[in-house]
Amino acid sequence: MSNEVEKDKLSGTDTTGHEWDGIKELNTPLPRWWLYTFYACILFAIGYCVLYPSIPLPWGGHTEGLLKFTNRKAIEEDLKANAVAARPQYASIAARDLDAIQADAKLRDFAVAGGRAAFAQNCAPCHGNSGQGAKGYPNLLDDVWLWGGSLDQIHQTIRFGVRNANPESHQGVVMPAWGEAAKNPPQVLAAAQISAVADYVLSLNHKDVDMGSAKAGQAVFAENCAACHGENAEGNQDMGAPPLITGVWLYGGDKASLVETITHGRAGQMPAWSERLDEPTVKMLALYVHQLGGGK
Amino acid sequence: MSSPTAPHGASLYEAHKKVYPRAVTGRFRRLKWAVMGICLAFFYLMPLVRWDRGEGSPDQAILIDLAGQRVYLFGLEFWPQEIYFVTGVMVLAMLLLFLATALFGRVWCGYACPQTVWTDLFVMVERWIEGDRMERVRLDRAAWSWTKLRKKLAKHAIWLGIAVASGCAFVGWFADAPRLSHRLLHGTASMTDYGFVLLLTTTTYLLGGIAREQVCTYMCPWPRIQSALLDEHSRVVSYQAWRGEPRGKASDPTAGACVDCLACVQVCPTGIDIRDGHQLQCIDCSLCVDACDSVMRKLDRETGLIRWESFTGQTQRAAGLPAEWRPVRARTILYAALLLAVAGAMLTGLTLRQPYRMDVLHDRQPLFVALSGERLRNGYVVKLSNQTRSAQVFTLTVANHPEVVLAIAGEQDSAVHHIQLTADPDGQTVYHITAALPQSHMEGGTEPLIFVLSGAGRPDIRVSDHFFGPVWP
The missing domain is CATH 2.60.40.10 (Immunoglobulins)
Structure with a gap:
């Protein structure tokens, strides 16, 4: 191979000496600093590999890098820093009662934001991510409350829960299984009676039903149901007995659902969150739930 | 470090050939000084101009308040949701660039681009300290001496000073400039401020002082795009080969007008020979026009051997016809119409703005x-x-x-x-x-x-x- 640089006759430019099928490549050299930039990038990449986790290992895992950096650790540090920064607000929330927090716009905004985060972590699995509820899990946005919708009542419910081992929890009265003799021997209702009382409840909600059946159901209701649900089916929050005239249903408001509820009974539960969360978080949750739209 | 070579030993990489532009005087040089002065004054001094907006509002005429998410432009105030005005300004700038290029080639590159403006400023300093072209070439070739060291140090010190000033002026557009410069001087500004000052100092020093024409030739995409915007009616700096060739001595009656004095090559800031035709590296700064005209005047010949001329015009001249220029043509009408439409839409939007x-x-x-x-x-x-x-x-x-x-x-x-x-x-x-x-x-x-x-x-x-x-x- 000769060491002489060949010039292309037409353009007067040097060739690289490469030739394919009679076509020669012209040499239009890149500036050398560009090459050095490339070398600098290689050096940077080596430095990066040494300092940061980068190379997967065949037996699992990866090189850790001299800085021992992990995203998890970085986030943990961020969370810690956040917790430290929020300490004064937590202290104020712990020290003040709910009405005082609500009166302080800035603290209320903090509490609502904290409550939103705590809700997503703890409450959303049952009550839905916006508090919209699901069958058997109350909607927290509407204006019908089993155990009361004032700020203090919501706080109480979250702290101690419903029908759990905590002695402070709402026990109320369990809806009996009216159609199961094995569970409810003295008060069992016949299937026809259950159907009739369901018709009666539907009629209270302006639904088209067999009026004869509803009439029969009214007597059954007065005898068996009114004790808890009230004479006019207006409900009783001390017992956790829902009103039956609002059109808002926890377990469904069609006839089949009502018959199922009456036949097999219902007894919703909720944990006592004061056993799992600190007091400021429970207060923040109460303030958050109260401002969702249903708070009284 | 050795670099890859072709089979027969020619290097695929080119060592940097330093360009030593010679000083030149003339009408285009004067225009270039004026544009440079206006651009630099606007950049360095605009952040200091005040504008009273009443109590509790910043009093800087132009302020891009990133933290506060506001842009203040004299009597106007823009919020992030009005980002479309920024888009509009960018579209306007783009169309203006298209129109200018279609009419006059790369005037932006030659006169108003920050890279050109700062390179010009840095070359001016270099010329002031080290002398004109030949003195600089001699100084670089000479062995190290106290004089050389002193000159080099002085030049780089002034370059750094300009670079630092540019960095400080840059951050002044994004914060209250007088108070920020006070903080910068007393070491109480934020790390972000110092970081940006350092970044702009580095880029100004490297791009204006060291890289210069390399930026235009290798880094900037504009030289590639402009070829799609030029046509045979665009006026660009061009050598009238029909008149100049064959080159020869002034005394040679058979030679063309070009006396091969190389004045055009020596003044070129990108180090090219315009007589090879319009080329990628040419930024249409027209300093070679000034250089050639002064030589032609000395020789008592007609000026304009290198001139702003369209390809059509040059062909007409070569054929002995008067050169005509067609500034009004489909592409310029389109650019101008789009320009007016966008400007009109923005003006309407501004007038109908509700608080x-x-x-x-x-x-x-x-x-x-x-x-x-x-x-x-x-x-x-x-x-x-x-x-x-x-x-x-x-x-x-x-x-x-x-x-x-x-x-x-x-x-x-x-x-x-x-x-x-x-x-x-x-x-x-x-x-x-x-x-x-x-x-x-x-x-x-x-x-x-x-x-x-x-x-x-x-x-x-x-x-x-x-x-x-x-x-x-």
Whole structure:
């Protein structure tokens, strides 16, 4: 191979000496600093590999890098820093009662934001991510409350829960299984009676039903149901007995659902969150739930 | 470090050939000085110009307040949601660049581009300290001496000074410049400020002092794009080969007008020979025009051997015809029309701007809530923007369903059909509101809802949204 640089006759430019099928490549050299930039990038990449986790290992895992950096650790540090920064607000929330927090716009905004985060972590699995509820899990946005919708009542419910081992929890009265003799021997209702009382409840909600059946159901209701649900089916929050005239249903408001509820009974539960969360978080949750739209 | 070579040993990489532009005088040089002076003065001094906006507002004429999310432009104030004005300015700049290129080639590159302006400034300093072209070449070739060291140190010190000033001026556009420069000087500015000063210092020093024409030739995409914007009617700096060739001595009667004095090559800031034809590296700065004209004048020959000329014009001259220029042609008409259209649209937008604005977002989940008494409720996030400096109370109603009961979520429900919302000054106030409607008023699953915001002695602001309910009866 000769060491002489060949010039292309037409353009007067040097060739690289490469030739394919009679076509020669012209040499239009890149500036050398560009090459050095490339070398600098290689050096940077080596430095990066040494300092940061980068190379997967065949037996699992990866090189850790001299800085021992992990995203998890970085986030943990961020969370810690956040917790430290929020300490004064937590202290104020712990020290003040709910009405005082609500009166302080800035603290209320903090509490609502904290409550939103705590809700997503703890409450959303049952009550839905916006508090919209699901069958058997109350909607927290509407204006019908089993155990009361004032700020203090919501706080109480979250702290101690419903029908759990905590002695402070709402026990109320369990809806009996009216159609199961094995569970409810003295008060069992016949299937026809259950159907009739369901018709009666539907009629209270302006639904088209067999009026004869509803009439029969009214007597059954007065005898068996009114004790808890009230004479006019207006409900009783001390017992956790829902009103039956609002059109808002926890377990469904069609006839089949009502018959199922009456036949097999219902007894919703909720944990006592004061056993799992600190007091400021429970207060923040109460303030958050109260401002969702249903708070009284 | 050795670099890759071709099979026969030629290097595939080129060592940097330093360009030593010679000083030149003439009309284009004067124009270039003037443009440079205006551009530099605007960049360095504009942040210091004041503009009174009243108590509590920044008094800087042009301020890009990133932290506060505001852009102040004399009497105007822009918010992030008006980013389309920035888009509009960029579209305008692009069209202006297209139009200028179609008419006059790369005038932007030759006169107004920051790279050109700062390179010119740095070369000016270099010439002042080290002398003109030949003295600089001799100095670089000479062995190291005290004089050489002194000159080099002085040059780099002044370059660094200019670079630091550029860095400081740059951050001055993004913060209150007088107070920021005070903080910068006393070491109390933030690390971000110092970081940007350092970044701009480095880039100014490297690009203006060291890299220079390498930026235009190798880094900038514009030289590649411009070939698509030029046509045979665009005026560009060109050598009149028909008149100049063959080159020869002034005394040679058979030779063309070009005496091969190389003045055009020596003054070129990108180090090219314009006589090889219009080429990628040429930034149309026309310093070679000045250089050639002065030589032609000395020789008592007609000037304009190198001149601003379109390809068509040059062909006509070569054929002995008068050169004609066609500035008005399809592409320039199109660029100008687009330019006017965008400018007109922006001006209209600016004139019709309202200081108040309402945005309504329906809650994503749940779409509706069933309430007792066979009523339905929907939630909305209402955002009120207030660009004025005083709080303003508005009344929110629903135009097409006056029976809708409105409430601010979390506040006591009452049967009101209008609510008072306060828009805080110079900011956005966010409300979560609820609207309730008896289910019997719903015909299908969806009902249009028109929110009306009235007050402040301005025309009502109307925003359309929807009210959702169950699709089953």
